Amino acid sequence: MATIGDVAREAGVSRSTVSSVLTGRKFVTPETRARIEAAIAKLEYSVNTGARALATSRTMTFGVVVRFHEAEFSPALATYLVAFSDAARERGYSVMLLTEPDGTAAVSRAIAGRLVDGLILLNVLDGDPRLEPISRSGFPAVLVGMPGDTRGIDAVDLDFASAAIMLVDHLADAGHREAMFVRWPEELYENGSTYATRFERAALRRAADRGLRLVPVPVPVGPEEVRETLRAALQDPANPKTLLIHNDAAVAMLPFVLGDLGLKVPADRSVVSLHSAELARLYVLTFTAVESEPTAVAEAAVDVLCKRVDAPQSPAQKRLIAPHLERKSSVTSLA
Amino acid sequence: MATIGDVAREAGVSRSTVSSVLTGRKFVTPETRARIEAAIAKLEYSVNTGARALATSRTMTFGVVVRFHEAEFSPALATYLVAFSDAARERGYSVMLLTEPDGTAAVSRAIAGRLVDGLILLNVLDGDPRLEPISRSGFPAVLVGMPGDTRGIDAVDLDFASAAIMLVDHLADAGHREAMFVRWPEELYENGSTYATRFERAALRRAADRGLRLVPVPVPVGPEEVRETLRAALQDPANPKTLLIHNDAAVAMLPFVLGDLGLKVPADRSVVSLHSAELARLYVLTFTAVESEPTAVAEAAVDVLCKRVDAPQSPAQKRLIAPHLERKSSVTSLA
DNA sequence: CTGAAAGCGCTTACAG
DNA sequence: CTGAAAGCGCTTACAG
Numbered sequence: 213m214a215t216i217g218d219v220a221r222e223a224g225v226s227r228s229t230v231s232s233v234l235t236g237r238k239f240v241t242p243e244t245r246a247r248i249e250a251a252i253a254k255l256e257y258s259v260n261t262g263a264r265a266l267a268t269s270r271t272m273t274f275g276v277v278v279r280f281h282e283a284e285f286s287p288a289l290a291t292y293l294v295a296f297s298d299a300a301r302e303r304g305y306s307v308m309l310l311t312e313p314d315g316t317a318a319v320s321r322a323i324a325g326r327l328v329d330g331l332i333l334l335n336v337l338d339g340d341p342r343l344e345p346i347s348r349s350g351f352p353a354v355l356v357g358m359p360g361d362t363r364g365i366d367a368v369d370l371d372f373a374s375a376a377i378m379l380v381d382h383l384a385d386a387g388h389r390e391a392m393f394v395r396w397p398e399e400l401y402e403n404g405s406t407y408a409t410r411f412e413r414a415a416l417r418r419a420a421d422r423g424l425r426l427v428p429v430p431v432p433v434g435p436e437e438v439r440e441t442l443r444a445a446l447q448d449p450a451n452p453k454t455l456l457i458h459n460d461a462a463v464a465m466l467p468f469v470l471g472d473l474g475l476k477v478p479a480d481r482s483v484v485s486l487h488s489a490e491l492a493r494l495y496v497l498t499f500t501a502v503e504s505e506p507t508a509v510a511e512a513a514v515d516v517l518c519k520r521v522d523a524p525q526s527p528a529q530k531r532l533i534a535p536h537l538e539r540k541s542s543v544t545s546l547a
Numbered sequence: 548m549a550t551i552g553d554v555a556r557e558a559g560v561s562r563s564t565v566s567s568v569l570t571g572r573k574f575v576t577p578e579t580r581a582r583i584e585a586a587i588a589k590l591e592y593s594v595n596t597g598a599r600a601l602a603t604s605r606t607m608t609f610g611v612v613v614r615f616h617e618a619e620f621s622p623a624l625a626t627y628l629v630a631f632s633d634a635a636r637e638r639g640y641s642v643m644l645l646t647e648p649d650g651t652a653a654v655s656r657a658i659a660g661r662l663v664d665g666l667i668l669l670n671v672l673d674g675d676p677r678l679e680p681i682s683r684s685g686f687p688a689v690l691v692g693m694p695g696d697t698r699g700i701d702a703v704d705l706d707f708a709s710a711a712i713m714l715v716d717h718l719a720d721a722g723h724r725e726a727m728f729v730r731w732p733e734e735l736y737e738n739g740s741t742y743a744t745r746f747e748r749a750a751l752r753r754a755a756d757r758g759l760r761l762v763p764v765p766v767p768v769g770p771e772e773v774r775e776t777l778r779a780a781l782q783d784p785a786n787p788k789t790l791l792i793h794n795d796a797a798v799a800m801l802p803f804v805l806g807d808l809g810l811k812v813p814a815d816r817s818v819v820s821l822h823s824a825e826l827a828r829l830y831v832l833t834f835t836a837v838e839s840e841p842t843a844v845a846e847a848a849v850d851v852l853c854k855r856v857d858a859p860q861s862p863a864q865k866r867l868i869a870p871h872l873e874r875k876s877s878v879t880s881l882a
Numbered sequence: 883c884t885g886a887a888a889g890c891g892c893t894t895a896c897a898g
Numbered sequence: 899c900t901g902a903a904a905g906c907g908c909t910t911a912c913a914g
Contacts, residue, residue, distance in 0.1 A: 213661070215891055226901040231893055241899065258659030262606060263891035265597040266906050273643070278629065290624035294613065297646040306662065308608070309642045311632040324593030326548070327641065471806015550907055561885040566909055576883065598907035601890050885914085890907105898901085 214255035222251035234259055273306040274517060275328035277342065279315040279335060288460075288488035288506060289334075292356075295510035296332060303518050305329070320345045330517045332356065336367070338404025352520040354513045358406050364528050366520055368513045371532035372407045372486070373414035375502040378537050379456055379484045380415055382500060384422035387546030388482065391419075391454035392445060393426040394462050397433050411458050411486065427452055431462050438462055442469040446481070454543075457485035463499070482543040486535075499542040502535045509533050549590035557586035569594055608641040609852060610663035612677065614650040614670060623795075623823030623841060624669075627691075630845035631667060638853050640664070655680045665852045667691065671702070673739025687855040689848045693741050699863050701855055703848045706867035707742045707821070708749035710837040713872050714791055714819045715750055717835060719757035722881030723817065726754075726789035727780060728761040729797050732768050746793050746821065762787055766797050773797055777804040781816070789878075792820035798834070817878040821870075834877045837870045844868050 216234070220227045225244055232238035233248050240248070251257070265271045276296050278289065297307040308328055312318035319342050322328050329352065333342055336357030346353045347363040355367040383391055393415065395401075396408045419426045429445045431438055438461050445451055446469060457463055463485050470477065477483050483499045488506070512531050519526070551569070555562045560579055567573035568583050575583070586592070600606045611631050613624065632642040643663055647653035654677050657663050664687065668677055671692030681688045682698040690702040718726055728750065730736075731743045754761045764780045766773055773796050780786055781804060792798055798820045805812065812818050818834045823841070847866050854861070 216893095217891080227891090228893080228902080229900055232900085235893075237894090239899070244900085256659070258656075260601075260891050261660040261662050262597050262600040263906090264893075266595075266601050266908085267891080267893040269906070271597060276644075290628065293625065293628060293644060294646050297644045301647070307644045309611075309628060309632045309644055311629050312636070321593070324591070325596040327596050468802050468806060471803060474809070551909095552907080562907090563886080563909080564884055567884085570909075572910090574883070579884085595907050598890090599909075601892085602907080602909040604890070883914105885912105887912090888910090890909085893906085894904090896901105896903090898899105 213260075214257040215260070216257070218255055219248065219251045219257050222255060223247045269326075270521075271326065271329050272304055273308050273328045274300050274330050274332055274514070275308045275310045275322045276332045277310045277315055277318055277322075277334060279311070288504065291488070291506045292334065292510060295506045296514065299507075299511045299514040303514060305514070305518075315342050316345065323349055323351045329521050330354070332513055332517060336406065338406055338409075340404075350524070352517060352524065354517045354520065356509060356513055358410065358530065358532070359404065360406070362528065362530065366516045366529045366531075368509060368516055368531045369407065369533065370504050370509060370535055372411040372535075374532075375486050375535040376411045376413075376415035376458075377418045378502055378535065379486065379500075380418040380422060380424060382484055382537065382539075383454060383456065383482070383543065384419075384424050385547070386482070386543050388424060388452075388454045388543075389546075390425035390427065390452040391456045391482075392429045392452050394429045394431060394442075394445070394455055394457040394459055396431065396459050398430050399433075408458070415456065415458075425452070426456070431459050433461075435461070435465065438465045439469060442466060443472065446470070446473055446475065453480065454482040455484070457483065457487075457499075460487050463487045463501075467498075477542050478544045484543060498540050500540045501538050503538055505533055505535060548595075549592040550595070551592070553590055554583065554586045554592050557590060558582045604661075606661065606664050607639055608643050608663050609635055609665045609667055609849070610643045610645045610653075610657045611667045612645045612650055612653055612657075612669060614646075623839065626823070626841045627669065627845060630841045631849065634842075634846045634849040638849060640849070640853075650677050651680065658684055658686045664856050665689070667848055667852060671741065673741055673744075675739075685859070687852060687859065689852045689855065691844060691848055693745065693865065693867070694739065695741070697863065697865065701851045701864045701866075703844060703851055703866045704742065704868065705839050705844060705870055707745040707870075709867075710821050710870040711746045711748075711750035711793075712753045713837055713870065714821065714835075715753040715757060715759060717819055717872065717874075718789060718791065718817070718878065719754075719759050720882070721817070721878050723759060723787075723789045723878075724881075725760035725762065725787040726791045726817075727764045727787050729764045729766060729777075729780070729790055729792040729794055731766065731794050733765050734768075743793070750791065750793075760787070761791070766794050768796075770796070770800065773800045774804060777801060778807065781805070781808055781810065788815065789817040790819070792818065792822075792834075795822050798822045798836075802833075812877050813879045819878060833875050835875045836873050838873055840868055840870060 216227050216230050220230045230248055232240050233245050300307045310318040331353040333355050336355040336359055338359045343363045353365050355365055358367050358369040400408045431441050475481055485499050486502045488504045516529055551562050551565050555565045565583055568575050568580050635642045645653040645657055666688040668690050671690040671694055673694045678698050688700050690700055693702050693704040735743045766776045810816055820834050821837045823839045851864055
């Protein structure tokens with residue numbers, strides 16, 4: 213493998229001049245630049261990323277910290293990972309995958325080993341233990357999620373409150389006065405899952421304002437349980453015939469249950485939901501829904517993180533991504 | 548951040564002695580080792596990965612090259628990525644995500660920039676252009692997929708042929724004499740998707756041996772198209788009432804269509820399928836199926852790649868992972 | 883068993 | 899505008 217010294221010799225210049233054209237930080241006369249570029253092409257030279265990292269103390273890579281929560285359901289995870297990688301590459305960064313049963317160790321190790329220039333934390337909870345080593349070290353990081361206390365760390369997320377409002381409004385506008393609120397497992401709210409809670413609060417409040425009565429339907433974990441819970445809820449004649457869903461597993465299962473019970477949408481039931489974009493690739497999604505915008509979230513997170521790396525002292529940012537309502541004919545008009 | 552020099556000073560030894568305990572490559576007396584370890588703990592020292600990489604010319608990271616194919620459907624991708632990361636970490640490696648619309652550039656860049664010690668290529672096709680830069684450079688890599696010509700590169704994959712045989716046998720054993728063979732989009736076979744083709748060949752051959760007549764049902768891309776194709780196939784009275792499915796999108800959609808048509812499994816239709824494990828997390832999977840074993844595949848790939856890095860000249864390996872039949876009561880016994 | 887020295891491949895002030 | 903030198907933080911023969 214050719215080194216910068218080989219290129220310098222081939223072009224008849226010094227190594228620092230080659231470095232100047234590599235980094236683009238200094239002016240080099242067009243003639244010598246051309247000679248150097250020819251040498252680079254001839255030798256198929258390419259800069260050694262590690263050596264550059266050592267010299268600049270910039271690795272030009274970000275770490276993406278992922279952790280699975282049992283109670284969750286993430287067919288969209290791959291979409292997010294690819295979105296992060298693409299967004300990072302556009303800014304010259306690579307992406308390292310940091311998985312670990314205990315996410316805290318992964319975080320500390322990445323920081324201590326200077327493996328990466330910054331961290332992207334997926335799926336951040338209220339009181340998430342991974343925040344501690346970050347805020348203590350002041351290491352550049354961005355949370356995807358919006359805990360009540362971000363501990364001075366940058367954070368980016370979909371605006372779940374506004375998503376809830378859009379969906380409630382959509383139902384209220386169509387004249388609905390009551391709806392089942394199909395929710396995540398209770399443990400998710402208790403664990404401090406910030407998106408679940410933010411959606412819930414905004415939904416309840418807006419529903420009260422708009423005169424929409426919400427009947428909570430908590431859904432436990434596990435496909436079998438989801439199916440049974442939905443079946444029972446749909447069959448109970450006391451329950452509203454309208455569904456507001458914030459639970460991807462329930463969204464995925466609902467069509468099965470509707471099929472079992474011979475129910476049609478929107479004739480028999482009206483449905484709106486918040487679900488990840490990946491679900492829409494799995495089947496014909498016939499429910500009016502708010503998409504979760506993985507690309508926009510990833511780009512915002514990478515943008516915030518790049519700025520943080522360049523300006524470590526600037527004040528922490530919080531960025532909420534506006535959701536987008538995807539209308540399908542899954543809601544009967546009662547107006 | 549403390550360096551190895553700080554530790555050496557604190558412990559009153561030379562940097563090379565510290566390095567010896569760090570790498571474990573040399574014997575150090577217990578006493579001085581203890582002093583050094585105390586110094587490391589006190590200073591919260593941790594080795595700088597990049598500097599070590601430069602000195603050893605080992606980055607201790609693998610690149611995972613992912614590419615999306617339009618005709619495919621990968622809710623399981625995240626499962627694979629996490630599995631690779633976990634398997635790599637167990638052997639001291641990190642995992643870098645290499646995404647790119649044009650996967651070839653990503654591969655060449657990673658090799659040239661010595662970003663990684665080895666490459667894991669997902670979703671490898673027959674005649675995959677990404678193989679060229681790898682086999683030309685002799686860079687350590689492992690293919691996940693089994694193209695007819697691996698070009699001397701290590702390869703690992705689920706044994707799709709044996710999966711097909713298990714499923715055909717399962718049907719034949721239950722006395723079935725004919726079945727619809729619900730397939731991937733035709734373009735996938737033409738593109739050289741090796742798993743589609745390997746499954747197909749083995750299925751056809753085994754079916755012939757076992758006296759099972761197979762009626763091919765190609766399924767186009769897109770949820771709407773999948774739904775319509777399945778509906779038409781299920782409604783056609785000329786078609787067998789037994790389904791052998793190798794198409795995740797069709798597996799995902801099938802319950803919807805069955806629901807639409809009011810068909811029950813196994814009363815009205817018998818179903819066996821090969822599908823990714825992730826699908827089983829999405830809903831109650833009631834079909835007898837062969838799981839695609841992401842963890843086993845990932846571990847095998849990482850194992851092969853580690854061996855390759857340590858012994859670049861050893862002969863190329865091909866490893867097929869035995870699939871595992873998951874029996875559910877989705878097949879009527881006609882025997 | 884421990885240490886001094888060279889080297890990994892870059893970048894970056896600093897002279898000229 | 900170009901080059902010589904030092905340095906980034908490690909590891910690894912090589913002496914002792």
